[in-house]
Amino acid sequence: MKKRKKNVWLGVAAGVATLLAAKNIFDKLTEYSLKDKVVLITGGSRGLGLILARKAASEGAKVAICARKQSELDIALKDLSHITKNVLAIPCDLRVRYDIIKMIEKITAQWGPVDVLINNAGIIQVGPEAEMTEMEYDQAMKIHFWAPLHTILEVLPAMKKRRSGRIVNIVSIGGKISFPHLLPYNASKFALAGLSEGLYAELKKYGITVSTIYPGLMRTGSPRNINVKGKNELEYAWFKITDSLPLLSVKAEYAASRILQTVKTGKAHQVISLPAKLAIGFHDLFPERFLDIMAIVNDLLPDADGQGKESVKGYESESKITRSFLTRLTNRAAKRNNEIVEK
Numbered sequence: 001m002k003k004r005k006k007n008v009w010l011g012v013a014a015g016v017a018t019l020l021a022a023k024n025i026f027d028k029l030t031e032y033s034l035k036d037k038v039v040l041i042t043g044g045s046r047g048l049g050l051i052l053a054r055k056a057a058s059e060g061a062k063v064a065i066c067a068r069k070q071s072e073l074d075i076a077l078k079d080l081s082h083i084t085k086n087v088l089a090i091p092c093d094l095r096v097r098y099d100i101i102k103m104i105e106k107i108t109a110q111w112g113p114v115d116v117l118i119n120n121a122g123i124i125q126v127g128p129e130a131e132m133t134e135m136e137y138d139q140a141m142k143i144h145f146w147a148p149l150h151t152i153l154e155v156l157p158a159m160k161k162r163r164s165g166r167i168v169n170i171v172s173i174g175g176k177i178s179f180p181h182l183l184p185y186n187a188s189k190f191a192l193a194g195l196s197e198g199l200y201a202e203l204k205k206y207g208i209t210v211s212t213i214y215p216g217l218m219r220t221g222s223p224r225n226i227n228v229k230g231k232n233e234l235e236y237a238w239f240k241i242t243d244s245l246p247l248l249s250v251k252a253e254y255a256a257s258r259i260l261q262t263v264k265t266g267k268a269h270q271v272i273s274l275p276a277k278l279a280i281g282f283h284d285l286f287p288e289r290f291l292d293i294m295a296i297v298n299d300l301l302p303d304a305d306g307q308g309k310e311s312v313k314g315y316e317s318e319s320k321i322t323r324s325f326l327t328r329l330t331n332r333a334a335k336r337n338n339e340i341v342e343k
Contacts, residue, residue: 032166032264035060038111040104042094042151043121045072046338047220048170050079051256052118057083059260061116064107066092075338086111094121094147104154113158116166116263119148119192124222125184125311126239127229130304136184136229136311144188149195156208163207166263169196173216173276177283177290180298181235200268209266213259216276217242217249221334224315231302236317238301244330248275252333 043049044065073089080087092103123143159165175189200210223240250273283290
């Protein structure tokens, strides 16, 4: 009897293994290829955007990146030119719709319509609610909501005509959970999440896949370029250290690989990193308790009695602790990913 049961379980295990292997083969055969596809990555001159551009270029894509600063684009162009000759680096202020229109026109004239749009450009403002003004919320909405919307609207007609396309919106765990001292960021990311998930439902009938990505903390090297208000050195310290710790953050290259894999599979929803999944899960199961914990966290963060309403960059807020071994991984990432810009 025991032997029969053992054989049954072995048969079940073998069957499951066969099905998984068959599914894996099917997924590989039907996977969306990036080779020769026109891929536009906003905010592609540094950080996660640059890493995504490197990986897409290495898979044979025609890569267009955009950013506001020509100096950053020049460095990124030189970086990507070691991988491919099919790269465009276009100056574009995503807050200006005319700039977006001209950028899409330039890409289309060079290579044809955009096949894959990755909305990655972002801004982070760190500080207590009492230090934030309407301007910070407006800035965040322009970059995290209006810029993706306007860029999507420019690429959609050609995608609908071809009945094919991939749109990827890099949201953030901040679009699922609202952490203290990041209110403009959180609010604008929630707006992008709503747009992105709604578009998935409405555009699927056109053969267009919209993927919403919720990364947790990533070691891109970006903290030095955030905007800090209040007690800037203390605010910058908690943010940069948290962003650098291996148990809380993941390597940006890993996140980029997962994002491009999502492009290929057409998955609608992706949360990246175990800490992010655990936090979102706890929030969804026990929202009241989670928010109470966030209130305790807020009490531990610096109060608003700082430098007033002025905003400074992260690199202007360095202190002994942010230059210590605790932030070594983030500092290394900043060097790799073109985050060390001219002051």
